Amino acid sequence: xxxxxxxxxxxxxxxxxxxxxxxxxxxxxxxxxxxxxxxxxxxxxxxxxxxxxxxxxxxxxxxxxxxxxxxxxxxxxxxxxxxxxxxxxxxxxxxxxxxxxxxxxxxxxxxxxxxxxxxxxxxxxxxxxxxxxxxxxxxxxxxxxxxxxxxxxxxxxxxxxxxxxxxxxxxxxxxxxxxxxxxxxxxxxxxxxxxxxxxxxxxxxxxxxxxxxxxxxxxxxxxxxxxxxxxxxxxxxxxxxxxxxxxxxxxxxxxxxxxxxxxxxxxxxxxxxxxxxxx
Numbered sequence: 001x002x003x004x005x006x007x008x009x010x011x012x013x014x015x016x017x018x019x020x021x022x023x024x025x026x027x028x029x030x031x032x033x034x035x036x037x038x039x040x041x042x043x044x045x046x047x048x049x050x051x052x053x054x055x056x057x058x059x060x061x062x063x064x065x066x067x068x069x070x071x072x073x074x075x076x077x078x079x080x081x082x083x084x085x086x087x088x089x090x091x092x093x094x095x096x097x098x099x100x101x102x103x104x105x106x107x108x109x110x111x112x113x114x115x116x117x118x119x120x121x122x123x124x125x126x127x128x129x130x131x132x133x134x135x136x137x138x139x140x141x142x143x144x145x146x147x148x149x150x151x152x153x154x155x156x157x158x159x160x161x162x163x164x165x166x167x168x169x170x171x172x173x174x175x176x177x178x179x180x181x182x183x184x185x186x187x188x189x190x191x192x193x194x195x196x197x198x199x200x201x202x203x204x205x206x207x208x209x210x211x212x213x214x215x216x217x218x219x220x221x222x223x224x225x226x227x228x229x230x231x232x233x234x235x236x237x238x239x240x241x242x243x244x245x246x247x248x249x250x251x252x253x254x255x256x257x258x259x260x261x262x263x264x265x266x267x268x269x270x271x272x273x274x275x276x277x278x279x
Contacts (some may be wrong), residue, residue, distance in 0.1 A: 003047035006087075008040045011056035011272060012238055019061060020077050029078025041074055044087035054091040054114070055100050056272075059107070066110045089114075094169070124166040124173065131162045134170060138177040139189070148181050156191040164196050168274070175242045195246075245273050 013021050020029075024039030040049060051057070057065065068074045069089065073082040091114050093100075100106035124131065135153060143150055153161070157180075166172055180193040248259040260270040 004043065004045050005048045005050070006040050006044040007050040007052060009052040011053040015058050018058065019064070022061070023064075023074050024076040026076050026078035029076070033078070036076070039076065041068070041085055041087070042076075042083055046086040047088070049087040049089050051089070051091040053093060055093040055095040055097060055106060059105070062107045062110050066107060066113060069110075069113050124169050128162045131166075131173065132158055134173055135161055135177055138174045139181070142178050142181050146178070146181055148184075149187075150181055150184055150189055151187050153189045154191065157189045157194055160191045160194055160196070175246075179243070179246070241273060245270070249274075 008021065010018065020033075020037070020039065022039050022041055024037050024042055025033050027033055027036050064074075068085055071082075072085050074085055075082055097106055097111050097115075101108045101111050124134075132153075135158070139150060139152065142148070161173070161176075168175075176194060176196065177189075179195055180189050183195075184190070184193045244263065245259070248262045249256070256267055256270055256274075260267045263270065265273075
């Protein structure tokens, strides 16, 4: 069987849940811990574990991660029994970790522990030849998740994607494709299906029911495949959250102060949610 590949976005998980999401927990370890749960480190087995946006990992958990990498073992929350960590660890950040170390937000010893092989990937606007391949990949995956059968992109749609600067990088492209699939009427994505400004077309009154349908399909699919409820909930929250942020920015003409007030968020939280699509 293929080795497992497990990924987690450290910026997408609330700080109070990140430790149990990474390392799992025992039954009774905290309120509502009604059963034992494996974390991502355990689920990775002898495969690969990818920690996205590792710069957002809380400082206190950076110490625990360093110990895990040094000792190659960890414990579930509420347990003292060690579990061997055998996976290959990969990490990514949209921030300069060296600058984060100098600013005191990222542990220097953890940085050096992680910095074995480094790949610096240019932003998407500097590798426009990759846009088509990435869009096709995200289209195929979104088709499966949303139970759609969009065959591909029309030439004008691809040209529109390649001409855009992608300030939100690869994750922005992914969410753009998902939004387009929800709105598409034909067998191929057309240029008018692609919303690159975060605005929504008020004439598309069925966009909300389409989103609700997509969420129900995604939830049912994840649960039928044996994925736990916490993972499904977080996935759906992320999907819906991006729609809300995009709509608020569109309604306020990208004014982050006005958008944060509209959503009832402070500006720092909104900026983090805008940044979270980076890759």
